[in-house]
Amino acid sequence: MEIVFRAAVIYLFLWLVTRALGRATLGELSTFQLVLYVAMGDLVQQGVTQQDYSITGAVLAISTFAVLTAGVSLVQSHWPRTRPFTHGTAIAILRDGQPDLKALSGEQMSVSDLFASAREQGIRRLAQIELAVLEADGRISFFTRELDGDSDQHDESGAPEKPNVG
Structure with a gap:
């Protein structure tokens, strides 16, 4: 026993x-x-x-x-x-392209680790990230927004608009 x-x-x-x-x-x-x-x-x-x-x-x-x-x-x-x-719970570690240094420190994560994770997801600039969440399992979820000039124009469904041929 x-x-x-x-x-x-x-x-x-x-x-x-x-x-x-x-x-x-x-x-x-x-x-x-x-x-x-x-x-x-x-x-x-x-x-x-x-x-x-x-x-x-x-x-x-x-x-x-x-x-x-x-x-x-x-x-x-x-x-x-x-x-x-x-x-554990998910924690927001970046909002509107700005890392939350207090949250990163609390999770013993460096800004360079955050940058590396973003690059692995194909994100080139922090300004593209609206929100980054450190999940309870250690993965990071990135929610990006499109910036002006980053992509072709899309209609409401997300499909590219057809160019006006006149």
Whole structure:
């Protein structure tokens, strides 16, 4: 029973650590963050099982993590108001072409990371971005507007207008 208790404590600690480290997805982790997560795996095993190398100890530890993960999902599905606490919420990090430095700092994200993400989406100028939102999963959603001279004229349906041939 001690392994179950230790696994539950470590699970909660890991959840807090991953929430505190920010919202980077696996493909966006820095080298240091990746090394930290890999090292945590080994350290967790030692802390949970106290060098208990038995199959029973491993099964208990993994089962505890699985039950707690399923429990968090169940809580979210029954009580949607818990989702911001367990998974976070989306945050606007840029409005009308101007980065929100306070929001970026709070999420441990640099302006250069924001610029790089915009370039990956094919956005050339910040002025094109009406709103950028850092999603709870670490991705950034960009909502752009068309600037004068950036595109051909379009009618209300979004289709290009036919040129007047006279």
